[in-house]
Amino acid sequence: MSRAATLFLLLLAAPAAARAQKFWLKDGHSYSAPPGRLDGRTLVLPSGARVAVTDAVRLEWPEPPAFGQAETMLLHGRAAEAFALMDATIKPQEPFREIPGSWWNAGAALRARSLAALGRTSEADNTVVVLRRSKLESAATIADRLECDILDRLHADGRHAELRARLAAQPDGPRTDAVAARLSILRAHLLRLDGKAGEALFAYLRVPVYFPKETAALPAALLGSARCYRVLGENIRAKRALEELVARFPGSAEAAEAEQELAKHEEAASAAEIISP
Amino acid sequence: MPGAHTARLPTLMFSASPLPRAAGVLALLLLGTGALHGQGTVSPPGGQPSGPNRGRGNPATPATPRGPRQATRGAPASPTLSASAMEALTRDALTAFNAGNFARCVTLCRQILAQAPPGSQPQLDRVHLTLAAALIRQDDHAAAIPVLREYLGLYSYRGQAGEARLALAQALLATGQTDAALAEIKTLYETPSGLDDLTAPLALALPAADALARAGAHAKAVDLLQALPTGGRLLELQRQLAAALAAQLRDTADPVARAVLAAKLDAAKAALARIEQDGALELPRQLRLAAAFLKLDRPWEAALLYGDLLVRFPAAPDRVFALQGLAIAREDAGRHEDAMLACRRLLDEFPGHASAPDTAEQGGRLALRLGRNADAIAFYIFAADAAKKNGDSSRLARARLALADTRFAVGDWDGARADCEGYLREFPVGAERERVSYLTALTWMAAHNYARAEPALKNFLSQFPQSASRADASYRLAFCRFAGQDHPAALAACDQWLKEFAADTLVRPAVLALKGDILAALKRPADALAAHRLAAESPGASDEVLQYALGECARLLADQRDWDGTVALFNAALARAPKSPLAPGWAASAAQAHLRAGRPVAAWELVAGRVGGILNDTAKDSAEEMLALMAQIQARPPRAGGAAVNPPEREAPETKNDAAPPTTAAGLAERLLPDPAQRTPLALARLAYFEARLLQAGGKNAEADALLAAAVRDTPPEALSAPLLAEAGEALLRTGAAARAAEFFETLLARFPASPWRDCAHTGLGDLALTRSDGAAALAAYTDAIDRAGAPHRLREATVGQARALFALGRLGEAEKIFNTIAATREWRGESTALSLHYLGAIAVRQGDPARGLAFFQRVYVGQRRFPEWVARAYFDGGLALEKLGQPAEAAATYRELLGDERLRDRPEAAAARARLGALPPSA
Structure with a gap:
């Protein structure tokens, strides 16, 4: 068996029952079978049937477990x-x-x-x-x-x-909301680094204003906006943004940072109360 | 058996309106209860759509609406209809609908639904829709809702499902079920709906959002508006829909189905064309969304939306609403400068719009808050003119008052008085008559025209004897007498005031201070000191009066060389108000008195004890003031004697620190900030400022600049205080770091827009502009330093800059006037005088009068020899003037004089003079 075929079998390995592969072919037939073997550009099913890869028009395969493992590795x-x-x-x-x-x-x-x-x-x-x-x-x-x-x-x-140059070169054409939201956050990060808190705030706010369904981007946008508010002296709005972040996305990494910043905010507020009289 | 047209019926029923398709079903079903009644027509099975059939009104609507299923539940078992009977009944129902007999149509539809044979459900969809349409035509939205819901439950896959859902949403809104309606509208966009005009839900959603806003449900309005597709997305969806319908039509052979698809495709294409043509389709949604954010106290989000609208729709007439919203949003976000700019843009672009007068008032208010009085006046003039034009007397009154106040604030006494008089003329019984009358009198006072002020005050007191300003007016009357040098009468007026208004603690300190001045004028210094001391100790004294009274006390004590008394005076003030913004000045004055009494250590400790606590506070400008004084104390050589009342004694070791006061930033850091954690970039920069001032006091200006510039070179400007930004910015400029200096000046103006140090920033920016030969920018910057910032620190520099900028712009007459003023100002004697005389000479030469120019140059090189730069330039320009006058020998002598001065040998003018000498005839 070739190396490729071996790998293919590994890739689609058990638990077989849950990982049956389904193929739809040009001629309208479909196969639902346990993992097969790849011989060159031909798929050899366990039944012995041979299917040319070029005849397949649609696949329904389970996600390879290696994906999750790789994600975890990247995370660490x-x-x-x-x-x-x-x-x-x-x-x-x-x-x-x-x-x-x-x-x-x-x-x-x-x-x-x-x-x-x-x-x-x-x-x-x-x-x-x-x-x-x-x-x-x-x-x-x-x-x-x-x-x-x-x-x-x-x-x-x-x-x-490098990031600045690549963002500047991004095309103006239509993008998916997810991409537009993420690009806006990156632009906001750079503006904040440049000390342009007002402009950065607007860039962060594009996410909740124009892409409110992009929940993956919202935590970063809320955290960034809170930090910009703080720089601009808008402490109440900063606190409100942090509280919204913690309430709406409690498990996110940004929420953990928000909690720390809220605690600092509370400390600062208490100190101000002590000093002001 | 229903005919082949059955699939077509519901579509025709909902779409055969003569109204534009944009309103579509929505308009026909939901808006058409009045004028639209009877306009919709339907085709009977097997027939074609009939023409307009204006049926008469409807019979009574059932009191309790019941859907088709409900209608069958409680009814006795009914016989099942045959297919032909069902078709006949359907035909009758449609005929009744077309005839406008909706009640009969409802009855027949309910009968069909109740008696339909088993298995006929797939054909009943059109009956449901007809029933719902008839109910809606009867305004019976509540009854239509369950019918439409049942339809959607049974036939969600049918082509009319989208229109049915749209009708359901409208019916829900009509019955106040807002949340349910919003859910249906969202579903229309989130799932394939079968609608062929995707703008229809938009037309439904916008009024719904308005209704939510009116009900104060702004969060829900945001939710709804954000669920709608944006203009670009709508276009994309409509394109996809048209393409899908076209593909379906291509793949369909059945002629009836093709006809239906063709109709749908036509509708979809028409909608697409409309969306493509309407470039501002997004505008209404976004305006509403921004307004909702504004109501939710989210002005930044609103400002973002309004700002984007203005960029995307730069020519849309409705952008006026975006501008109006932007001005409000920016003001709410505290961005007053930007808000004012939005107001100005609205007035420039839409001067006749209904919102313009309000915006003008907003702009005026913002301009006042920003200290931009000239702008405020322009806004209020606009508001007043608009109010006159519209006959809006209350706005006119407000604008007149604001104009009077603003003109008074800028010192335009005549203008303020004219506005006051205008108000009194136009509103003789106006609510603000008393205030305006008093302001009129004050304009005379402020103009030092006491002869006119006195009768105006008397007139005010007689007209408004119960006025709350009576005490203040009486005090000012006493002041008028003092100004008229009628001291006994003024003193009597003060005493009378103190009796009559004994309870008035606000004006009392000013009256006491005035009394002190009168007594001093009457040569009664002890009484004067007592009166001023009383004024200073009065609890209601304003900072201005307090400072004045303390200053007068100090002056009277200094006349007696009573330094201990002076120290005690300021220590008492510090004890009374240790947190007063004036406290550092009092500490400084007490320290000065210690110095004069020969007690430098006490002076040092007094200030050093106070400065440590504020070194890390950017808002405390007094830190730099105190550090400068410490440097002055350190630089001052020990001086004995000088105190008559308190003869110098050997200074007792009263200090906590026995070590000698430090002379470096590092040493001072050890003393003032023992904890290294306290040594922030700001604190370290301030300590460097102390050392730089010490170097300056020793005449080492270049070293001072280098030290301060190095100390702040890597410090973010936003970490520094206003005085540091000003002085370090200037040091950076002088050491050649022009870009960094500009950054400091701009940061100062942005972060401390009301700081008294901003004149340094304007002046510095003017110097930078002059360096790059931008005379216009320089003139604007110097003028800002004087007119906008009041030039408390750099009046001389800004005035010199103005004159130089005018000279650079070729406006010689104006420049000459200012240079003359500078040269004649005693307090500015020094390098400015030399510079001005030189420029006056240059102006005369440019004006074709070299003889007059020569006279000025001679005044420089004879009388201003302390300033080698100007001496060298005057020699050289004097030589040139002599050459122009045809006196080469005298010119040569002047050049030789320049070359003979050792201090000037390395200056560029020396090289130039040498070249001129070479060019002159040998005889010279």
Whole structure:
């Protein structure tokens, strides 16, 4: 058995019952079968039936467990391990990448995020280009998200000049709300770094005003807006934003920071009360 | 069996209105209870839509509306209809609908639904819709709601589901079920609805949002408006819808289905065209959203939306509402300068709009708050003119009063008086007559025209004998007598006042101070001192009176060389009001008295004991004042003697610190801030300021600048106080760090818009503009320093700058006038005099009068020799003037004089003089 075939079987390994793979073929037939074996560009099902990859028009496969593992590795700063895992995971999926339902695009994005975390930004950028060339509609969304992930990484690594240049080069055309919200937050971060608290505040507020359903972006927007309010001397509004963050997104990392800032706010308020008489 | 047209019926029923499709079902079903009644027509099965059929009114609506299912539940078992009977009844129901007989239509529809044979449900959708439409035509929204809900439950997959949901939302709104209506509107956009005109829910949602706003439910309004698609998204959705319908039509062979799809596609395309043409479709939604944010006390969100609207729709007439909202939002967010700009833009772009007068008043109020009196006057003039034009007398009265007050504040006494007189003429019985009359008298006082002030005050007192300003007016009358040098009468008036208004603690300190002045004028210093002391000790004394009275006491004590008395005077003031903003000045005065008594250590300790606690507070400008005094004390050589009343004694070791006072920033840090955690960038910069002032006192100005500039080079400007931003900014400018200096000046103006130090920033920015030969910008900056900031620190520099900027702009006459004033001002004698004389010479030469110019140059190089820069320039320009006068020998002698002065040999003028000498004929 070739190495690719082995990997494919590993990828789609048990628990088999829950991980049955479903294929829809050009001729209208569909197969729901336990993981099969890949022989070149032909899929050999356990029954012995052979299906050419090019005949598949849709897939319904379970998410590979390696995705979750790689996410956890990235979260704990183990980018090199995440990269190795994802690289091994998506290679066997390559033949299916243009078939709706394929996990290749999502896996490639995860691998690219690992690369970005390792500082290999240009390699991560290559994945964006590959994804943008895909015929699958979902690939464009994944590419957008990946591009934002790469920009987030630049910000986290303090590569602000690079981030500034890339944000300036972003096209003006229509973006999904999720992308627009994330870009707005990144712009806000840079404006805040530049000491332009008022402009930064407006950029943060774009998220709750124009993209209120983007709950993934809202915690960062609320925290950033609270910090800008504080700089602008709007302490009551700062407190209100922090309280909203804690109440609406209690489990988020930003909420934990907000709680600390609220505690500081309380301390400062108490000190002011002591001093003022 | 229903005919092949059954699928088409509901669509036609809801769409055959002559109204534009934008209103669509919404208008036909929900708005059409009055004028629209009878306009909608429906086709009977197998027929074509009939023409307008204006049926008469409806019979009574059932008191308790019941949906079709409910109608069947309580009824006795009914016979089941045959297919043909059902079709006949359906035809009758539609005929009744078209005839406007909605009650009959309702009865027939209910009968069909109750008696429909089993299995006929798929064909009953049109009956539900007809029933709902008829009920709505009868204004029976409550009854229509369950019918529409049942329809949506049974036929959510049908093409008319979206229109049914839209009708349901409107019916819910009509019956006050706002939350349920909002849920339906959201569903319309969140799930594929079958609507072919996606603007229809928008047309429904906006009035709904208005209703919510009227009911004060602003959070719900935000929720609803945010659920609606944006203009761009709507366009995208409508495009997708049209494309999907076109594709469906291509793939459909059945002629009836094709006809239905074609109708839907036409409607979708028409809606698309409308959206594409209406560039400002987003405007109404966003305006409402911003207004709702404003009501929720979220002005920043509102300002964001309004600002974006103005960018996106720069020519839309409705942008006036965005401008109005922006001005309010910015004011609520505390961005007064930006708010004022929005007011001004509205007045510029929409001077005739109904909101303009309100905006003018808002602008005036903002301008006053910003200290921009000239702008305030312009706004109030606009408001007054608009009020006159609209016959709005209450606004006119307000504007007149505001104008009078503002003109008074800027010292335009004549203008203020004219506004007061205008008010009294236009509103002879106006509510503010008393205040305006008094203000009129005050304008004479302020103009020092006591001859006119006195009768005006008397007239006021006779007209308003019960006025609350009576005590103040009486005091001012006494002042008028003092100004007229009728001291006995003035003294009597003061004594009378003190008896008559004994309970008035506010004016009493001023009267006592006036009495002190009168007694001093009568050569009764002891009595004068007592009166001033009483004024200073009066609990109601304003800072102004308190400072004046203390100053007079100190002056009278100094006349007697009573330094201990002076120390005691200021110590008492410090004890009475230790937190007064004047306290640092009192500490400084007490320290000065200690110094004069030969007690520098006591002087030092007095100030040092107070400054440590405020070094980390950016708002405490007095820190720099005290540090400057400490530097002055340190720089002062020990002096013995000088005290007549308190002869100098060897200074007792009264200090807590035995070590000699420090002379460096580091030493002072050890003394004042023993805890390193207290040594913030601000505190360290302030300590460097102390050391720089010490260097300055020793004449080491360049070193002082270098030290201060180095101390703040890496400090964020926002961490510094106003005096530091001013003085460090100037040091940076002098040491060549122009960009950093500009940053400091701009930060000062942005962070401390009311600081008395902002004149330094304006002047510094003027100097920078002059350096880059931008005379206009320089003139504006120097003028701001004087007119807007009052130039408490840099009046001389700003005035010199104004004159230089005018010279640079070629406005020689105006420049000459100011240079003459500078040269004649005794207090400014020094380098400004030399500079002004030189410029006056240059102006004369430019005006074609080299002889007059030469006279000025000679005054510089003869009389101003302390200033080598100007001496060198005067020599050289004097030589040139002599050349122009045809006196080469005298010119050569002047150049030689320049070259003969050792101090000037390295100046560029020396090289230039040498070149001129070479060019002159050898005989010279």
